[in-house]
Amino acid sequence: MHTQFLIGGFPLSRTVVIDPVLLSKVSKPARYVGGEWNSVVKNHEDVKLTVAYCFPDVYEVAMSHLGLRILYALLNERDDVAAERVYAPWPDMEALMRQKGYPLYSLETKTPVVDFDFVGFTLQYEMSFSNILNMLDLAGIPMFSKDRGEDMPLVVAGGPCAYNAEPLADYIDLFCLGESEESVQLLADTIIEWKEQGKPGGKKGLLKTLATQQGNYVPAFYTPHYTADGAFDFLEVTEPGVPATIEKCVVADEEHVFFPTKPIVPNIDIVHNRAVLELFRGCSRGCRFCQAGMLYRPVREKTPEHLVQLARQIIDNSGYNEISLMSLSSADYSCLPELVDQLLEEFKDQKVSVSLPSLRIDSFSIDIAKKVQQVRKSGLTLAPEAGTQRLRDVINKGVTEENLMQACENAFRNGWSTVKLYFMMGLPTETDEDLAGIADLAYKVLNLYRQITHKNNGKVTVSVSSFVPKTHTSFQWFGQLPVAEIERKQQYLKSLIRDKHISYHYHDARTGHMEAAFARGDRRLGAVLYEAWKLGCKFDGWTELFDYDKWLTAFKNAGVDPDYYAARTRDVDEPLPWDHLADGASKAFLKREWQRALQGELTHDCRHLSCTGCGVCNELGVSIVDHKEGEASHGKTTFSC
Template sequence: MSHPVEIDPILLSKVSKPARYVGGEWNSVVKDHDAVKLTVAYCFPDVYEVAMSHLGLRILYALLNERPDVAAERVYAPWPDMEEVMRSQGYPLFSLETKTPVRDFDMVGFTLQYEMSFTNILNMLDLAGIPLFAKDRGDDMPLVAAGGPCAYNAEPLTDYIDVFFLGESEESTQVLADTIIAWKEQGKPGGKKGLLKQLSQQPGNYVPSFYEAQYDAKGDFQGLTVTEPGAPAEIEKCVVSDVEHVFFPTKPIVPNIDIVHNRAVLELFRGCSRGCRFCQAGMLYRPVREKSPEHLADLAKQIIANSGYNEISLMSLSSADYSCLPELVDPQRWQADADFLALEFV
């Protein structure tokens, strides 16, 4: 059993915005680690205000915590003043929910949203006391995973990450959790490599230690050579075909301080109909899949009721291209309920 990190309140009061590190927000989920079968530290390699605004992390956090056998907790990069306190006082990187050291979780997952955050990932691993290189981490260390749009160009981080997840993760995350739990209950056959072999057989999972990258004389990437028997020669991204019924969180965590996007969020659709060749997201998240306005209105009412927000952000790659936008924002749709008369769409 791990012991929570206890930071001296006097030291915490000396850093900017100490509320970034205390947790306890409305709708956050706290579970007893001894009562679950899998613990996951979801890490966003940026400061609290940015990380708390990310929809993908909100979805996966709520999705896993819906399961009684899994505890998912948030970990964000500390601001430099807090990092100085942690290093000088010997505090390891910890989760917000239970203040558990990151190295004590079963899995540590990073989201790769932009390349400039890659060095933050290494810094967070170092703060956690986890060896940076995957080859230096034994079976006593957590599985280090990563996903998100930058996982499609995984090679800059392959020395540090055990497994990458390509594509949309609502369905594959459930399979991942089931696989790790079964592996643990069976006595961890084959150690961490045995688990990675199982994960490599599942759609969207790229285990870099099972491949060797090939480069030409100029240093340009040419492709991958399989080095582990049974590993697939190609890894296909995961795509959620039915976005109408896919899980979406209706109890968002309400931050203790102002964040970048401090409002409720509705995801209208995935993909983009424009197909601009310069747009990474437009290529990665195709095809276009829309949610119905009736379903969106129902989600909005649940989210507002559970959070107290009076603004909703319409979150998609090109929200104005949503085919049912006029119908969705029609005031008559909302005037039937007095609680939503002051609702604003951003």
């Protein structure tokens, strides 16, 4: 298993070598071999810091994640750091590893994860938490941070789920909040300096230094307290000198921030196997259910000229024939028409297509859609989110049925025949009338197609997810509906859709129940997670592997009620377990938005109108950057909050 091995012409002291005959017995063995085009292999003896970036999901999902691509390429730009990738092995590969004694290893140099200086996990989805425990166990790293000795790597985690770090607090040494392009450099510098100085104070000394830096949360330095009836009361700071509130890191200058132009080209097909351009960070639309819209404020755009330069380098270095224009709401990019024209002109002789994965109904332009699909045509995807105008106003969606029908009419008149509509179910104040509105909209869209084209080959797909209340949103206080009620609603809507040209898909309500419990959980859920892992829970985001009964057993074994976290509507003034993890938006603003939601009142987009008072720009010292009509307008829409 461990042997001297040559990679890239240099020796490595400890590597994992798996018999190819054994590897051929698992599904998709290419997941585990590395060697992809543009991957970076360094000699660990030539660097001062080694980093294992871990994504707690399978190769195809992990390789599609832009955030990890950015940090991997960014750290490997440094001569003194080697960053490598580690993904969760599929159950067949895990069984082989456990049977033969293979530890979890990196793809680049096949180095055991336990031999790295720090191990970083990305937290994108609550239902991947069990995979984190499983990966630590496979790596031979004690799961609980309190059990790790000085010889163990530092275990770090970041991503959107870090804004409620408490369910994982027992397992992670350090959480990093916010955008990491700048803070990860400081993190690397701090660890290298600590090592070169002889590791003063041991690992605790390092964590104490890191805890004083913006965005860094060391849960071991804080102790939660609960009331006599078991409610969360407050978080006590137990280590002198560390902050009571951890404020996220944010990149003010999106135009010049590092962006990778040599993407790793996967060995096998992955979920999003294409070049990616990030148009801007943030979203100011203010949809009240959307956590990402709050966490990544404010809007900061790149210029079209810079984006075209990046696109040229990415295509030249990867050979991709498709560029995805990615942001939370790509059609809100202020220079989108100009950018699309420039990209199509740049690649007109290479058959490189441009795709817009995220569209809003009210900002949809058929002219842009026609342009981007000159090379490769696809269906049209829109997200009304709710079936009636009343409920769309509750969630502050800010679009109308007229917007939807106008967009669909334009599309049908220009050759589209397939439309996919995204909705949510179980939203605050929702009634069966709102659900009936989903079916009604689907029929109206289909009938519109038939009316315009005089054909009967149109197709409307209705995809409905169950609402999960998330922290740092104005819906964080709302209790999720019981599983039985969600399932009743799903069947009710199904009964209203009888046309074979309308497809109806919905998400598993039981998975959403577990997701909600961990999304709004406190530190006591760490015990539940451990019980679930012992019962064999893993890859819980995958329908075929999710076992609801095991999770309920885990909650029972830990003496915890999942509905206390998932289904309980909370008082707006009660202390919340994540209050110390700040994204810049004030709690007062979220309370106002919750009250406006209950009144069905809209809140305007602060990007082009007056400030709505969320507090992010003032709190973090960052301004909106909007290149309207090609001119940078740093902070032009920022007013005193």
